[in-house]
Each structure stands twice: as C-alpha cells, then as structure tokens.
Amino acid sequence: MDKKIILLVFSLLNSVLLFGQPEVEQWKVFEVSLKGPADGNPFVDVKLTGQFVWESDTVTVSGFYDGDGIYRIRFMPHKVGEWKYSTSSNIKKLDRKKGSFSCLPATGSNHGPVAVKDTFYFAYADGTPHHSFGTTCYAWVHQGDSLAELTLKTLSEGYFNKMRMCIFPKSYDWNNNEPLYYPFEGTPLKNWDYSRFNPNYFQNIEKRIVQLDSLGIEADLIIFHPYDRWGFAHLSREVEDRYIEYIIARFSAYKNVWWSMANEYDFMRDKTLNDWEHYIDKFASTDPFHRLIGIHNGVRIYDHTNPKLTHASIQNEDTYRAKELRLKFKKPVVYDECRYEGNIPWSWGNLTGESLTLKFWRGVTNGGYVGHGDTYVTEQPIGFPNESSDVLWWSKGGVLRGTSPERIKFLRGILEQAPPQMKPVPLFTWMPFSCIGVAGEYYLGYLNDAQPRSMVIDLPKDAFFQVEVIDTWNMTITPLQKKFTGHSLIELPAKPYMALRITKTEQ
Known part of the structure; x- marks a missing residue:
C-alpha cells in the first residue's frame, strides 16, 4: 500500500478516536461506571480505586458501590488536557480497566472549588474571591421533591452562596417527619444493617449537591449531629470510618462540597476530643480533592488552631469578635450560626431582621463571614399536601419569611464590587x-x-x-x-x- 495512503488511514483513525473521546469541563465530574458483582456484601467485600494521570500528575480516587451491580469512580480534573485512568480492584472484573478523557477549559460561572487564600480569605480555583454568605437548611434534602424544588427556586434569587445541610436525617422541633430514605438498609427505627448503605439515600443527596452547584452555591455537608432518634448519632468507630470513606468516595469530586465534622460537636456527649481529631484526620488524609474542613460548636468553641481545619466555624452571636478570632486561629472565621431571624420560643431563633442584618455587617466589617437562618412559624401553610405552617426554612427549606435576606444580598453585592482581601x-x-x-x-x-x-x-x-x-x-x-x-x-x-x-x- 502507498505510504501516503497508510498515513492518511492512520490520520483518519486517530481523528475518529479523538472525536469519540469523552470530554468533561475543568473542575466538573468525570465518572467511570463499571458492572461488577452484586452478591455477598459489595460495600465491605469489594475494593476499588482509580488512578488518574495527567503528564506527571497522578491522583488516586476510591470507588464505591451504587447498588444493582454498579460501581462508580468519580474524579474532578483540575488541569486542562488529556487524562488517562486505570482501575485497581480485588475483583478481576473491575481490575485493570483503562481509558482516557479530555478535560476542557472551564466556562461561564464555573470558577472551580473554593479554598483558603492568603490565610484569612476564600477564593475559587481560578482566583475569583469567594465572599461566604451562607444559610442553614438542615433537613431540606430529606423532604419531597416539590418542597426541595421550592427551596431551590428561593435560592435562585441570589441571597446566599453556601448551604449548611445534614447528611443524616434530623429529629428535633419542626423536624418530626420521617425522611424519604434511610442511610442504611434495615427497618426503622433502629433495626439497621450498618454494613450496608442505601444507595437511594445518597443518590438523593448528590442530586441536591448538583442542583446547588448549578446555582453557584457551596454545599456545606454536616457529617454528624446529636439530633437523632434512629441511632445514627451513636455508631461504632468501624461504622463511622466506613461511612466517612463512602461519602468521600461519593461526594468529594463535586467542586462545591465542604465538610463540616458536626453541628454542635460538644452536644454529642459520647464523643471525645480524640474522636473529633480522628474524624478531622480521616477527611484530611482520605479526601483526594482536599475540600474545606470545619467543625461547628454548640457552647464550647473548638480549638481551630488544628492545621487540618481549614477555617473556623463558629456558633456565637458576637460577630464583632471576628477580628479577634481570625488572629487567634490564623484562618478564615465563619459565624455559621449567630442566632436566627424568626419568632420561635427558643432564644436562638427569634431575632428581628434588623438584628440579624446588624450581625452580618458587624461580622463582615471585622474581617469575618456570617451565616443566616430563618425560623418563622406563621399561620399560613406554604401550599404542599400534608405540610403545615411549621415548615421552617432552617429545618426543611421552602420559602424565606424574614426581612434580612434582601439586606444580606445587598451587602453581598457591595463586597463583590469591593477590592478583594480587605482587612480590618x-x-x-x-x-x-x-x-x-x-x-x-x-x-x-x-x-x-x-x-x-x-x-x-x-x-x-x-x-x-x-x-x-x-x-x-x-x-x-x-x-x-x-x-x-x-x-x-x-x-x-x-x-x-x-x-x-x-x-x-x-x-
């Protein structure tokens, strides 16, 4: 065959291969999906990792079982160009699978994950400043689709760019309904097989993570909390470690994920400081994408000088102390809870809109970041079957009833027009x-x-x-x-x- 014809054939074949190569945008999720065994206990018996290589840069990611014989490996490419991958597994059918994909430059509002910049500040991977304006919706992911869609519609108004939310369901005032799904296989309320996760439960959460990301909102995932009637606040170390490894494998590739070790860590009486240090170490050493790590207090503020904690997550109403705490901890200070705007009997949830807005301005102008919550009980239901007026934003989402969000959005706009990295x-x-x-x-x-x-x-x-x-x-x-x-x-x-x-x- 003529040499020119041979070269032309190779060129055409190469073009076909390149054209058919998967593509993903920088900082978004590339997923490898594999068919494997469904018998036995795949959550415990099967080990699976993926190794992703870009030139001299290599990232190893754990895979996870997603039910029905499907195994997934999720990866966030941080560099543009061709990435190659290969799998390793103790199961032959999942082992030594190879492939490649092309990472394209980020577009539009895709600025990448948030990280700490210059000690006291947050910025996206492309250098865009992140001024954290968070809100709390603890159990919104455990409600029905109609209420969740209303929550997302409310968030689309641009008041906030971070959402605090629980992975485990919550049991507390205005949180008395059962969740859509449960995290483990078994029978409610406490007959669980802790060696088997329920994939539907985690699929529902990651759906919400993706929806938040589409709105430019960070998902601050709360790992543990004390408000529980199912036994999920009292797991063994073995189960906790398996749970942590599973959620890291499932969620960490999403660029908008943050890790919060606890809501009110000091109210979980059977956990010691050594336990919390173990969790912090576990996330810091296991998460291949190094997402932000915080821990939220009830009364006793955690020692945020731990270098593996990326920022100080504070529950305290004295937001003016941000200037003091940022120097003490030498990291960003986020008042994730400084009391909420609302009218409930509990003192932490009955501020006026003026008072909460004041706390935001005092925190920001002292070099910190401040979070919002809305705890209004009204006589008017929000219009969903079997739901009543006790659907509080802080618990289940829905609609905002307070007067502070528009003022918070106004402040956010001022900061986004200001010079970056302002200091007291x-x-x-x-x-x-x-x-x-x-x-x-x-x-x-x-x-x-x-x-x-x-x-x-x-x-x-x-x-x-x-x-x-x-x-x-x-x-x-x-x-x-x-x-x-x-x-x-x-x-x-x-x-x-x-x-x-x-x-x-x-x-």
Whole structure:
C-alpha cells in the first residue's frame, strides 16, 4: 500500500478516536461506571480505586458501590488536557480497566472549588474571591421533591452562596417527619444493617449537591449531629470510618462540597476530643480533592488552631469578635450560626431582621463571614399536601419569611464590587464602629445601631476621598458632594444602621 495512503488511514483513525473521546469541563465530574458483582456484601467485600494521570500528575480516587451491580469512580480534573485512568480492584472484573478523557477549559460561572487564600480569605480555583454568605437548611434534602424544588427556586434569587445541610436525617422541633430514605438498609427505627448503605439515600443527596452547584452555591455537608432518634448519632468507630470513606468516595469530586465534622460537636456527649481529631484526620488524609474542613460548636468553641481545619466555624452571636478570632486561629472565621431571624420560643431563633442584618455587617466589617437562618412559624401553610405552617426554612427549606435576606444580598453585592482581601483597618476616632478596607484606597465602615448627625474620621492627608452613606436597611447609597481628606467631619442623616463607603478619588 502507498505510504501516503497508510498515513492518511492512520490520520483518519486517530481523528475518529479523538472525536469519540469523552470530554468533561475543568473542575466538573468525570465518572467511570463499571458492572461488577452484586452478591455477598459489595460495600465491605469489594475494593476499588482509580488512578488518574495527567503528564506527571497522578491522583488516586476510591470507588464505591451504587447498588444493582454498579460501581462508580468519580474524579474532578483540575488541569486542562488529556487524562488517562486505570482501575485497581480485588475483583478481576473491575481490575485493570483503562481509558482516557479530555478535560476542557472551564466556562461561564464555573470558577472551580473554593479554598483558603492568603490565610484569612476564600477564593475559587481560578482566583475569583469567594465572599461566604451562607444559610442553614438542615433537613431540606430529606423532604419531597416539590418542597426541595421550592427551596431551590428561593435560592435562585441570589441571597446566599453556601448551604449548611445534614447528611443524616434530623429529629428535633419542626423536624418530626420521617425522611424519604434511610442511610442504611434495615427497618426503622433502629433495626439497621450498618454494613450496608442505601444507595437511594445518597443518590438523593448528590442530586441536591448538583442542583446547588448549578446555582453557584457551596454545599456545606454536616457529617454528624446529636439530633437523632434512629441511632445514627451513636455508631461504632468501624461504622463511622466506613461511612466517612463512602461519602468521600461519593461526594468529594463535586467542586462545591465542604465538610463540616458536626453541628454542635460538644452536644454529642459520647464523643471525645480524640474522636473529633480522628474524624478531622480521616477527611484530611482520605479526601483526594482536599475540600474545606470545619467543625461547628454548640457552647464550647473548638480549638481551630488544628492545621487540618481549614477555617473556623463558629456558633456565637458576637460577630464583632471576628477580628479577634481570625488572629487567634490564623484562618478564615465563619459565624455559621449567630442566632436566627424568626419568632420561635427558643432564644436562638427569634431575632428581628434588623438584628440579624446588624450581625452580618458587624461580622463582615471585622474581617469575618456570617451565616443566616430563618425560623418563622406563621399561620399560613406554604401550599404542599400534608405540610403545615411549621415548615421552617432552617429545618426543611421552602420559602424565606424574614426581612434580612434582601439586606444580606445587598451587602453581598457591595463586597463583590469591593477590592478583594480587605482587612480590618482603623478609621473612626471612636469605637465600637468597625471598618475593613485597603489602607489609603478603600474603606467600608459600619456604625451599628448608632444614629449620629455627624462624626469625625481620619483619612490620609495626601489624598482625596469620595464618601458614600449607605443605609443598610433601606438599601440606598448616597454620595456626599464634598471630597474629604485628613481629619474630616462627615454629616450624617441621624438614622441607625448606617455604613460608609470611602474610596480614593481625584480632587
């Protein structure tokens, strides 16, 4: 055969192979699905890993059993180009399977996973700042599709970019219904086979993780919590380790996943600090994608100096202490719970919208991040069969009833337009007013619930600044006509909840 014809044939074959090669976008999920044994106990008996190679970069990922004889390996490619993979297993049918795929550049709103940047801040993998504005919906994934879809519709309004949510079902006030599925095979309420997971349960959760990601929302997954009537808060170390390994294999490839070791770790009385250190170590050593790791407290704040904890997750209403805690722990400080807006009898859930909005501004202008919750009980059901007015956002999702979310969204917009990585800076001649900014360039200060007619601020003497008065409640921004420099007297409208945005400008 003519040499030119041979080269042409090889070229055409190569084009066909390349055209048929699977493709996935950078930081999204590539999945290997394999058919294997369904007899015995595949959750315990079968070992499966995948090795993914890009040039000299190799990542090893654990596979998992997904029921009906299906095994999956999930991988998040972090580099553009061709990746090759091969499997290893103690089952011949699953062993030494090979393939490749092409990783394409990220597009649109795909900024990659969030990580810590420069000690005190969060940023996506492409460098875009992540200003964490979270909310809590503990058991929303365990409700029906209709209520979950309403929750997602509410979230699509752009108030929040992080959701705290439990993996295990929750039993507590306004959380008395049974979940759609249970995490283990067996019979409710406590007759479980802890050696066998229920794939339907975890498929439902990962469906919600993907839906949150489509809205640009991080899924802060709570691993353990004390609010339980099924026995899931009291597992053996062997079962806990198997559970942790399973959820890492299933969920960690999704770029929007965070790990929270507990909701209120110190209320789980049969677990010791050594137990919590074990869990933290387990996630840090097992997760191939190194997702963010936190642990949330009830009363006793955890020692977040542990270097394997990526950020400090705090339950405390004193959000103004963020400036102090970020220096103590030397990592981002997230007030995931600072009390909630609502009207329930419990003191942690009956703040006014003004009070919660104030906590957000005080936390942010002291260098921290703050989370939201909505705990309103009303006389009006939200319109779903067998559901009543006790469908609280904080528990089951649905609709937001409070007045703070629009104000939180307003603050989020201001931060997303501001310089990245602002830090606490001195501005006011009298505290407790707080301020973050870039010294000499940009300041964002908050006046709490004070209502001064005027106040003095000290700006650099070698430049001029534009001052804007922000009404954080009515969500207005009013620029002052005069330019300011040095020791300056600012006229104010004598209303509470004012903030100042000050930017360097020409004279």
